[in-house]
Amino acid sequence: MDDNPGTAVEEAVRRSLALVDTWLRWDDRPKVSEDGDRVYTPHKAVRRIADHLIDHLAEVEAVLAGVGTQPDAWHGSLVTLESDWARFTEVDRDEAHQRLPRLARTFSLRLAAAGPDEWDRPRGDGWTLREIADHLTGVLWYAEQVGDLS
Template sequence: MTENPGELVEQAVERSLLLIETWPAWDGQPLTSDDGRIYTPHKAVRRIADHIVDHLAEVEALLAGVPTQPDNWQASAYTAQADLAPFTAEDLREAQQRLRRLGRTFALRYAAVEPAEWDKDRSPNWTLRQIAEHLTESEWYADQVGDLRTAGRS
């Protein structure tokens, strides 16, 4: 168990990367989630990164005492042409670098403030702890593609 809730984001990134490491085996066929949205390895990586960036921007605004920027992204409803590209070993390395840096930045940001800030009431927004806990749900995007070594894909 970690004391710094920002470290939960780093841990979630590492759990996601365990699945992402299998994605160079992707056969190029988009996968459909239970709610009918389309996912590919590139889209899942993009959504994990975007989710962290979105909440990092929220944390910065809350700590600065300014309004948060409205979220107008299409998020998972949008599948870009680039999301359909093959997922290569090079893409894996880029995803590892990008996601690990984002997770670490989140943890370091939390480490830079007094622990009392983590649970400070920021109504109508969540506390910083709640934001970090919410970001562990980013693993859901990786789950939509899954472990392609065990999926029988080639």
């Protein structure tokens, strides 16, 4: 397969942003995740999408450099920051439209630069680059927790 698996990550971000576009109607009430374990606000969902992309972009860079990955110490979805409760404005939406596609594109371009020979190369106990990309398509889940508020 010669199709860059990173393009699926870009598509997941595009689909997430379609939901983000509806969040200007957010009523300041958090949404409970489908598993019932966490709450999400628009800002938290955008933050988690960005953090997830950053985390796995750093993982890919470490893997390709042949060095260990940085240990995961994110609080992740377990915490809701004070800033996550802020009103979600047009400027916040616009910033998400700038930040998230750039991160997804950087991930996709990094896989393109690594080339198809690297995408499915076994990585010991770690995921292949394709598996990391497949996992990252799950960033849409964060946006789905807030949902379509139109």
